[in-house]
Amino acid sequence: MLPQTAGMNGLADGIRDLGRASGPHGEVLLRRRTTDDGEVHLELVVDGVFAMDDVDTSTERLLAAAALSRCTGDGLQVLVGGLGLGWTAATVLTDPRAAGVDVVELQPALVGWAARGLLPSLAGVSDRRLRLRVGDVAAALAAGPGRWDAVLLDIDNGPGFLVHESNAPLYRPPGLATALTALRPGGVLAIWSSDPAPELLADLAAVTGAVDAEQVLLPVERDGRRYEYAVVLARRAGQRSGQRSVGGTGRG
Ligand SMILES: C[S@@+](CC[C@H](N)C(=O)[O-])C[C@H]1O[C@@H](n2cnc3c(N)ncnc32)[C@H](O)[C@@H]1O
Numbered sequence: 001m002l003p004q005t006a007g008m009n010g011l012a013d014g015i016r017d018l019g020r021a022s023g024p025h026g027e028v029l030l031r032r033r034t035t036d037d038g039e040v041h042l043e044l045v046v047d048g049v050f051a052m053d054d055v056d057t058s059t060e061r062l063l064a065a066a067a068l069s070r071c072t073g074d075g076l077q078v079l080v081g082g083l084g085l086g087w088t089a090a091t092v093l094t095d096p097r098a099a100g101v102d103v104v105e106l107q108p109a110l111v112g113w114a115a116r117g118l119l120p121s122l123a124g125v126s127d128r129r130l131r132l133r134v135g136d137v138a139a140a141l142a143a144g145p146g147r148w149d150a151v152l153l154d155i156d157n158g159p160g161f162l163v164h165e166s167n168a169p170l171y172r173p174p175g176l177a178t179a180l181t182a183l184r185p186g187g188v189l190a191i192w193s194s195d196p197a198p199e200l201l202a203d204l205a206a207v208t209g210a211v212d213a214e215q216v217l218l219p220v221e222r223d224g225r226r227y228e229y230a231v232v233l234a235r236r237a238g239q240r241s242g243q244r245s246v247g248g249t250g251r252g
Contacts, residue, residue, distance in 0.1 A: 018042075018118055021109030025164060028107040030118060042120070044085055046107065049163045054120070057087040059192065059218045059229045060154060064091035066216055066231050067150045067190035068098070073240055075099045076149040079182070081137025083110055086121035088152055088192075093127055101130050102148070104137045106155075106164070138170050141182040149187045149240070151179055158193030158230075159200045171200055177207045185238025193230045200232050210234040 014034030021028055026047030033041050033053070043053040052060070068076070074097040080089045083105035092101050105111050111134050117123040122130075137155060156162045159171035169175045171191075179189050189210075191200065196217060205213035213234040220227045 019109060019113045021107070023108060025106050028109050030110070030113055042085055044110075046163050049157070051157070051163055052084055054085055054087070056220055056222055057085070057121075059220060059231070060084065060087040061091040062216075062218060063152050063154055063190055063192045063231050064088045064095075066233060067152050067188045068092065068095050070188045070212075070233065070235065071097070071149050072186060073097070073149075077147065077184075078102070078150045078152065079104065079137070079140065079144075079148045080152045080154075081140065082106055082155045083114060083119075083132065084154060086114060086119040088154055089130070089132075090121040090125065092150075092152070093125065093130060098129060101127075102140070103130065103132045104135045104140045105132070106134070106136055108134045138167070138175065138178075141170075141179050145181050146184050147182055149184055151182055151187070151189045152192075153179070153190070154192035158195055159191075159197055160193070160195055171203075173203050173207060176200075176204050176210075180204075180207050180210055180234065180236050183236040184240055185236055186240045187236050188233060189236070190231055190233045193232060194227070196228060196230045197232055204232060204234045207234070209237045211237045 016032045018032055019030040029045040031043050033043055041053050041055050044051045076097045077100045078092050078098050080092060080103045083089060083103050089101060089103045092098050111132055114122055114132060156167050162168060183189060201213055201215045204210055216231045218229040220229055
């Protein structure tokens, strides 16, 4: 995921649209770009904003790995919002402790393209743990208190660079409190950002019941430029029922 114009440098015009659809949340466009060197990459443009490509998906995958590594026990229920090119969701599925993976995506067309195998990260994946559905992740969070062991949010380019203005409340204290409440005690909330997000970290740390708030900085180099992405994390205080405390972190 990158600022709007990045990632285009040095690429030839070998662009082919794989899918294009319009709906209440704007246009979504999935396209394949072939570079001068013959490399083929997928790009996702949402509502006119370059959302991501698959040149380097390490941080989308790290979003999942960072959250799951902080979860204890097995039988984990995980919420991923949104689908994008599927790398975060696919990474969750590689963890055998994940018992259920709810992926909530705003764009119906993207969910359809995933079902048709157009997203290589999930192509050929036939996994009964995966529940892919169309919706607004904010509504899913509000409807599911105490439901998930991990909530992974990658719906914008971060709180400072929204794909949809309507997502802004999610990053403010009441939205963060709702996301935290959607977790089971001891569960982990993780939010991807295309820039370090100290304000988000401070707001998350201040939410009642949040413990162990931290920011993991993720330097990435591409097209000769350096970027610093980030994942902001916190746990909900307490521990999963049936789990014994190890090391005594947190307040609960
Ligand atoms: C950058 S992509 C996610 C990338 C994903 N982590 C991956 O690994 O490919 C952002 C996705 O979030 C979706 N989205 C944006 N706002 C949303 C919302 N409120 N609820 C659900 N999905 C949303 C977009 O349509 C887009 O598919």
